Amino acid sequence: MYQAEHGYNLVKLFRAEFELCKLKPGDTAAIMSSASVPGLPGPWSYRKDYVDAAFQAFEELGVAAFHIELPPIPKPILPILDGQSAVGKNVTAGMGGTALAGLRPAMSALKQVNFVLDLAMTLFSPELAEMVGANAKVLIVCEPPEPCARLFPSEDLKRRLLNAKRRMDKGKTRKFSVTSEAGTDITIEIGQYSAAIECGYADDAGRWDAFPSGQAFCFANDGSGDGVFVLNKGDQVVLPYMRYIEEPVTLVVKEGYIREIKGGADAQLIRDHLESWHDPEVYALGHQSLGLHPNARWDASAVYGWDSLGMDARIFYGCYLLGTGPNTLGGGKRNTPCHFDIPMRNCSAVIDGEVILDKGRVVPDDLRVQGR
Numbered sequence: 020m021y022q023a024e025h026g027y028n029l030v031k032l033f034r035a036e037f038e039l040c041k042l043k044p045g046d047t048a049a050i051m052s053s054a055s056v057p058g059l060p061g062p063w064s065y066r067k068d069y070v071d072a073a074f075q076a077f078e079e080l081g082v083a084a085f086h087i088e089l090p091p092i093p094k095p096i097l098p099i100l101d102g103q104s105a106v107g108k109n110v111t112a113g114m115g116g117t118a119l120a121g122l123r124p125a126m127s128a129l130k131q132v133n134f135v136l137d138l139a140m141t142l143f144s145p146e147l148a149e150m151v152g153a154n155a156k157v158l159i160v161c162e163p164p165e166p167c168a169r170l171f172p173s174e175d176l177k178r179r180l181l182n183a184k185r186r187m188d189k190g191k192t193r194k195f196s197v198t199s200e201a202g203t204d205i206t207i208e209i210g211q212y213s214a215a216i217e218c219g220y221a222d223d224a225g226r227w228d229a230f231p232s233g234q235a236f237c238f239a240n241d242g243s244g245d246g247v248f249v250l251n252k253g254d255q256v257v258l259p260y261m262r263y264i265e266e267p268v269t270l271v272v273k274e275g276y277i278r279e280i281k282g283g284a285d286a287q288l289i290r291d292h293l294e295s296w297h298d299p300e301v302y303a304l305g306h307q308s309l310g311l312h313p314n315a316r317w318d319a320s321a322v323y324g325w326d327s328l329g330m331d332a333r334i335f336y337g338c339y340l341l342g343t344g345p346n347t348l349g350g351g352k353r354n355t356p357c358h359f360d361i362p363m364r365n366c367s368a369v370i371d372g373e374v375i376l377d378k379g380r381v382v383p384d385d386l387r388v389q390g391r
């Protein structure tokens with residue numbers, strides 16, 4: 020285990036991570052960062068010590084590297100209304116907007132390296148797709164050192180996630196059903212869009228990943244998804260706000276869109292937040308994820324609060340995560356600014372008759388960690 024061996028030595032942390040990314044002498048790398056934006060929570064401010072440690076790790080590995088510091092730009096996580104439309108529709112939950120959009124010289128430099136260390140969080144941006152399209156390995160890092168060390172990835176994690184992805188991938192229509200004792204009972208058709216993994220390291224040219232991570236995800240077919248999700252006490256709204264559900268919330272889904280939101284204060288929060296964007300597409304089902312990281316913890320957000328972006332909660336072992344809104348990461352066209360990440364515990368999930376999760380327990384042998 021990385022953490023037990025090295026604690027939080029950042030140079031060793033990045034060196035071990037870059038070795039997993041299969042960087043080799045003669046490779047080139049760019050570190051990309053952007054200063055924090057006033058008003059957004061802590062982790063949006065990148066750590067300058069990450070830049071220093073990454074430079075040293077690159078040097079030790081014989082990788083030539085440079086650093087691009089982008090100017091800060093606003094990344095609204097709450098809507099700014101201009102008449103009836105939300106300004107900033109090009110961003111998603113505070114992500115997606117990058118200063119790279121107006122900086123073609125920086126983009127052309129980033130497209131010429133083997134590896135981009137992204138401390139500027141380009142997730143959901145067209146520029147991320149462009150870097151990946153130029154065959155770079157892109158690694159997004161936006162968590163503090165402790166989760167990075169504790170959730171340090173492994174090749175076994177990637178293997179198990181790829182096995183999950185295979186069951187959800189594009190090409191064949193499959194029925195994905197989710198139930199729970201709390202009352203969730205929904206069936207979604209999948210297979211129209213590409214599934215994907217985030218395994219915690221980027222070792223394939225032309226692919227991005229996030230460090231740390233540990234989830235496989237897919238997207239509902241257009242117009243598909245009928246039933247209810249019942250968010251239970253202890254489930255969590257990670258995005259757009261870090262809060263555990265305290266009163267059950269029922270989301271009634273029809274033809275792929277949330278049509279009714281019932282419950283107490285938590286339901287009111289979700290309902291009012293979704294309404295505030297004045298965009299019917301925010302009600303659509305987004306990515307549906309399975310978490311397979313054995314060290315990740317659902318209770319981590321109670322410890323970290325906004326000192327973390329909540330990766331633990333998205334990827335804990337046996338997690339089913341309901342995402343809403345955009346499906347561009349799967350190759351879809353729905354690009355909407357509001358995005359919820361709602362990890363749920365104790366769900367059962369079945370894909371085309373195969374039990375994947377049984378009340379939060381991972382069932383198929385090729386997805387399981389030994390002994391769990």
Ligand SMILES: [Fe+2]
Pocket residue numbers: 306342358359360
């Ligand atoms: Fe998400």
